[in-house]
Amino acid sequence: MPSLPSSVDLDECIARLYKKELLAESVIEAICAKTKELLMRESNVVHVQAPVTVVGDIHGQFYDLIEIFRIGGWCPDTNYLFLGDYVDRGMFSVETISLLVCLKLRYPDRIHLIRGNHESRGVTQSYGFYTECVRKYNSANIWHHFTDLFDYLTLSVVINNQIFCVHGGLSPSIHSIDQIKVIDRYREIPHEGPMADLVWSDPDPERDEFSLSPRGAGYTFGAQVVQKFLSVNNMVHILRAHQLCQEGYQTLFDDRLSTVWSAPNYCYRCGNMASVLEVDSNGGRFFNIFAAAPENDQVKDMQMPDKMNPGGEPGALPDYFL
């Protein structure tokens, strides 16, 4: 594997990012190109061994990502699996994805990054990452570097051959893990098909089978679907993210599926808890719950929904609304 340009010192990049400093555009470009080569060799289903700490949606909440490392251990001392949705909505998507990509490149077997529905060109243009890139770098170039890289992220991870991990959920087109392996994933997330379902679908505890979303696109999956998928693939649990939970996690279907949510006080206003799921070497699962990092107080109340503008500056003036 060709090495990074000698001017790029990955450890120094990581040290700077831990301090929330931005990297130069040329450095981001080199690191993304390098990481792409690395990800290209990963299967659509990556197998890992526990112990591993599984992290749900981060959404640019950089201070809370650092809090996760403080609580769960620093990389590479702790193995990490991130379930996607690194960017959008929070104030520091660029810093968050920069750090995660650098860590992936530095410790490829210690950290795994799954693709979430926000790792997409379309969604990031509406929900903040694009705007933040342009604001922080005065051009859309780094947005292109990162979104091109997103096309290479893997779709799923299996822990100890028994826990299936994905961002959203199951798909009616996928019965066996082998059907995931043959998906051509090196592309923008499509609106339909198995790749879309894996990053989009939600469980519905009141149902048995797949159902259509009332929105006219997308599925929910029920208890029988989960049971069948686990038995066909000889697994015991499905682990996913994608849905906000006030408690930081939710377990459904007689402990056959968990949702892990890792963005505390989501959007700096929801007041919810967050968690990471620690899987021990025997496959035991423990939710480590945490609240928003104290550093967030600096950005508190900046984002009310009708001025929801993750790339913008906070306004401190009194609001003479009409």
Added chain:
Amino acid sequence: MATFPSPSSPSSATKTHRQYSFLVTTTKLPILKSDPIDALGARLGIPIPEMIFGDNLLSLTHVPSGWSLSFSAEPALDLVDKTGASMLKVAYASEWSATREKTSAGIKEVVKPFDWSYSTSYRGTETRGANGEALAKKKKAGEGKEGKEGKEEKAEKAEQIPLELLRRRDPILFADEVVLYESELDDNGISVLSVKVRVMEQRMLILCRFFMRLDNVVVRVRDTRVYADFGDEKVIREWTSREDKFENVKRNLYMSGLMPDAITVALRDSNQIANLLPVVEHEVESVSLKSA
């Protein structure tokens, strides 16, 4: 560690401000936990938006009469269409259903059709005063008679919220903003109901806004403005519903001179969009609370 008030101790999450005869109260708490969400869903019969601030409240009370108007999530969600009669489809729905038939034609069931855009015509929850005081449309001067349009117009005009007084930079003595619910519509846009208040020395304004943008389909802004004059103890409630096709909104933003990047930002900001949308419904009510 950042801490949040819990629903068991709402007092720490509640702010009040008394100005003459009026009392303003706001309560801001975290989103509901899963059990209260399940209970709310069972009461309302629809899935609950993912960001549900079910304990939040903004209320205005006229203390002497006991009249009040409050804003909270549950009654607002109760007005969401639960039948699916006004159900929208995401922009790519037809493309989606056409291609999916190949792989999963067996799945036909739509779970509980309902208006998943959470569009509501909520204007607040009113409690009548001790003497039956309640918001009502003002009887027009010329009602029942013909040829009195001039007079009619004058009566209508007297009923409007005095924007010129609200534009003055009078010191704001109390201000707050409370989100009631919010959904990202599975990343197809945004639906948010929030309410804010500002109290000046002689008057105050509440704006409860429902903002919904379904990408490439439609944009809605439904505003309830509540104006109280502390001197004459009169409250005016003005309801304005605005709506336009998404493509028209985008075109109008473009015509206003915005660059594509600024349009992306503007589409997230109801303040930049509201005045571009045509009014589809407008209604003014008022109530006089001064004791005789």
